[in-house]
Amino acid sequence: MELFLMQLLNGINIGAIYALIALGYTMVYGIAKLINFAHGEIIMVGSYTMFICIATFDLPVVLSIIITILACALLGVVIEKLAYKPLRNASRISLLITAIGMSYLLQSVFQLIFSANSKTFPQVINVSNVEIFNVTVSGNQIVTLFVAIFLMIVLDLFVRKTKTGKSMRAVSEDSGAAQLMGINVNRTISITFSIGSALAAVAGILYSSSYPLINPFMGSTIGIKAFTAAVIGGIGIIPGAVLGGFILGIIESLSKAYISSQLYDAIVFSTLILTLVFKPSGLLAKHKKEKV
């Protein structure tokens, strides 16, 4: 029972991180209809920025976090402006290839700067462990969960209540009609990218605090998993990303503990395949009728 609770906690911990990253994927997909493969690399960039801020410049933790978030948000917007915006009317597959190219570009630039060797991420979360029902909950897990849930609530309020949030929803519904209503589509897309990248930066810091070895290729695996989570929940749907993230994290952690420590990736991706076979557009998707 204790083992089960511990694994469940681990699952919720990693699931919260997946959910944060999946939010970025899902928002960008909803608004630009683009699988942003470079999103995983933003996590990597976030981890490295934090690493430089603390290990090289010895800045205080809070300031480093702010710098990291701002840097990643800026990077997201720059990528969008440079690589995706000129292709907005191009075929989907060209956009996809560009996104993959972006991801390779970031990986190779960071490999050239920092070498391919892993670096140890400094400990930034100093919260003591708590014992609940004989299960030790580490400070990392508490902080991760609280930060993730806090950000999800803020994001939800932002998307539902503010004017910018409304314009984001409008653009993802029908960008042409939104433009006719006087919404600045370019600005909305930029804001979406910056929010998604900021969430990825936070996720990067949280992930690296739990698994403190960072290298230039760390982003691709987490990125693909988080993307899987977004799809399981129904891509383009914000609550779906959160649900998918937690489901995926818990499945991954439980199958690692109880089924096989080697096959867990296969189980994770089989979950994706089974979900799509029975719910072809994700768990929370609404059925859309196809019109001729």
Place this chain on the structure above:
Amino acid sequence: MKKFKLKKIDNKKKTFLYIFMIVVIYAIVMALTSAGIINRYYNGILITVCINLILVVSLNLTTGYLGQLTLGHAGFMAIGAYAAAYFSKTFMTIPQPFSFIIALLIGGVMAMIAGLIIGVPALRLKGDYLAIITLGFGEVIKTILLSMAIIGGAKGYIGIPRVTTFTSAYVFVIITIVFVCLLIKSRHGRAIISISEDEIASEASGINIVKYKIMAFAFAAFFAGIAGGIYAHYMGIIEPKTFGFNKSIEILVMVVLGGMGSINGAVIATIAITILPEMLRSLSQYRTLMYAVTLIGVMLYKYDPRVQVLMCKAKMFCAKINPFKRKEAK
């Protein structure tokens, strides 16, 4: 009537030209090999080109002609590679050329079965969802191969007879290209292309969409499996991590850069992308960087309206000064 006849002769000429090219390329390579100019290193590059050609042409069938984006082609290659290698290692006694051919066919058929297993449920999905499910499938195959101790697991499957030669790889490239070309020119091929143009319209015209989608999927998987078998018998050792997401992307990039649904383009892009990195070995640090920049650059370049205008002007200029200009039929 006259026009029709003219076109037919053109086609014959084209076919003849292609056969001529196939023979000449083979002759040149063989001559250079016996002269010692093509050493083991170059020979390896040529075989890699051949393997990539089979993969790209087969993926072109699903992604280019059928218009379904798939991100798990390396998974089929992995199944073919492991199945062929397993056969070759188990039945070492069968004399060589037969054993190799049977192994490749078994690899192809196993990959085809996998293609059917994933294809039937996956083809209910559209666009990005199909891409994602094939991505997931590729990862599942990789992970399962990693965990199977009987075929080496993460350490790799070793001791596969290294029997792939340039000749055998070349023959399979030709078979693949000819097969895909004939398929596309046939009634079935036209059905496949019509699905990529407009699924609903072709369904309304009486085309059995599911049948043709599965057909294209299965053939593509079959040839990917054969390419995997050739790869396994060339390397002598195969590791699951070779057949990951990055390999699938590499194949897809070649298809897209060559132009979707174009065999000529695919062949040129494959040769260029496989050979260029080898030539740039001295800059090995910056290889991925240049690759990435090229990818983004080509895509931006292709869709930049200013560049498109320039291209149009260049084309018109070329047409003006072209001395071999054919007279327009009236």
